[in-house]
Amino acid sequence: MKKKSTLIALFLVIFYSCNTDDDSDTINNTDWDLEEASGLFLEFNNSFGFLNEGGTDFKYIYENGKVVKKRGGVTNYENFLMFSDEIYDYVTYTNNQIIVKTKRQEIKEEQETEYNTTINVYTLENNKIVKSINSSYKKDTIKYYYTGDLLTKQIFVNNSAGIRQQSNFYYNAKGNLDSIVNRNGNLNQSTHKFDPININSRERFVEIFDKYDNYANPTKKLGVFPELFKRSLSKNNFGRYQIKVYLSTPEKYTTSYIEFPMKYENERISFKF
Secondary structure (H helix, E strand, O other), X not given: OEEEEEOOOOOOOEEOOOOOOOOOOOOXXXXXXXXEEEHHHOEXXXXXXXXXXXXXXXXXXXXXXEEEEEEEEEEEEOOEEEEEEEEEEEEXXXXXXXXXXXXXXXXXXXXXXXXXXEEEEEEEEOOEEEEEEEOOOOOEEEEEEEEOOEEEEEEEEEOXXXXXXXEEEEEOOOOOEXXXXXXXXXXXXXXXXXXXXXXXXXXXXXXXXXXXXXXXXXXXXXXXXXXXXXXXXXXXOOOEEEEEEEOXXXXXXXXXXXXXXXEEEOOEEEOOO
8 A cells, every 4th residue: 555645845844733631640651562554753864754644554563572674665756755654674683783674565375575675774782772874875874873862972983974953952840852963074176085073063963852741752763764864862742843943144044843732532642643
């Protein structure tokens, strides 16, 4: 089964009315594992809200307390994001690695065919991800840096040209992700290397996460899937995602946002739309 969702321009404002029954006196904050989520709540093409139709449901399967399989994925075809329930992710664990293999599977005449396999390899130290490499984009290595248990920096290293992007992560007093500040390097045309990134430069791409609830976040074990990576970093669940892009002059910046329908069932958040 496939569904199409038009690629929305990055700066288009998308709004869904917020419906919450948030009551801190009755909230059950017991940790639990997400088993199903609609595409609206997930991140694709570096933003949320692209899969904004019903029926784009991703399913997560666990064994021994760890996610081992995801059903549902997307492909980009002629300016459309296409959802397919024929795409599977398989997760395996070793002492210092988590390996995620994404496969497209078709079943015809009781025979299963696999093709277009990609692999994400995450390297661990002290049970934290410190490096990741994607087999379909081998030019980049992503490195992760922490303060205590909180991820505070990512560096995207082009293996031939140096550091191309740095992302700094900031949290609020409750341990929820507040913002990510992204800065890109400038490619030097003479050396074909990226110049050092100026972390004080006004030019930056800022992601803001707010309108958190007080409910337990069920995505904490799902950060190995890029569409849930940012959600997995917080204690609770954000209800709004904003983008601000700052240019070199003070008066020039652009902004957009999406608010999610915050619904709850049996004292748990529902990511179904």
